[in-house]
């Protein structure tokens with residue numbers, strides 16, 4: 171769990187005169203779920219896409235399993251899984267057909283039913299992509315990141331726009347993928363998601379990382395500094411009430 175599989179040092183990205191990423195450094199350990207947490211515009215997607223070799227950096231160093239994004243992009247691509255935008259899927263093809271298509275593109279031989287089973291979409295194997303709900307589309311796109319058996323997968327705001335049941339299903343799926351040994355880096359602007367799902371979180375704001383730690387350690391450190399919440403914290407949230415009342419197994423998205 172401890173070996174760094176990603177090292178980012180003094181990463182800078184400018185768009186014209188605007189510095190979107192202002193010299194950030196962090197490491198991601200093998201086998202962890204690592205979150206980049208921050209508001210819109212913080213620089214999360216820019217950082218993620220540079221690690222994915224899909225965007226140029228301005229300066230700094232990014233090593234993925236010891237390989238530099240400057241000189242080893244092709245080898246990096248072969249060990250990472252990248253989520254496509256929804257527009258990357260032919261809407262009229264079935265899920266099995268799409269996986270065959272990606273197998274062909276990546277020169278892989280992934281078993282479509284095995285992948286669909288992993289993401290709980292076995293019964294949708296013959297359904298067209300366009301007929302899926304939002305949560306199902308998101309799970310399918312995560313399945314496609316696994317086609318090349320990557321060591322690391324990158325997920326950009328995987329649960330944005332999903333309802334509470336679909337979000338929790340997706341968290342479960344992400345944990346299952348990690349249990350198989352895959353390292354996961356995701357971005358989110360949801361505090362609860364970072365707290366529930368991530369082993370460690372880098373809090374980003376305006377292009378800088380302002381804290382990196384496990385969520386529980388950050389919370390304990392704040393309490394140690396004398397912070398007290400004004401309102402008593404209850405053992406359940408309104409979201410828990412909602413999930414309890416509406417159920418999370420049967421209706422999935």
Ligand code: ADP
Nearest residue numbers: 185188190208209210211212213214215216217
């Ligand atoms: P996040 O994913 O945290 O919302 P982004 O990395 O998408 O943040 O964007 C960080 C900042 O960089 C934002 O202010 C955004 O407007 C700007 N930005 C992102 N992409 C471009 C681009 N291609 N050209 C100019 N500015 C950009």
Ligand code: MG
Nearest residue numbers: 214215216326
């Ligand atoms: Mg973004």
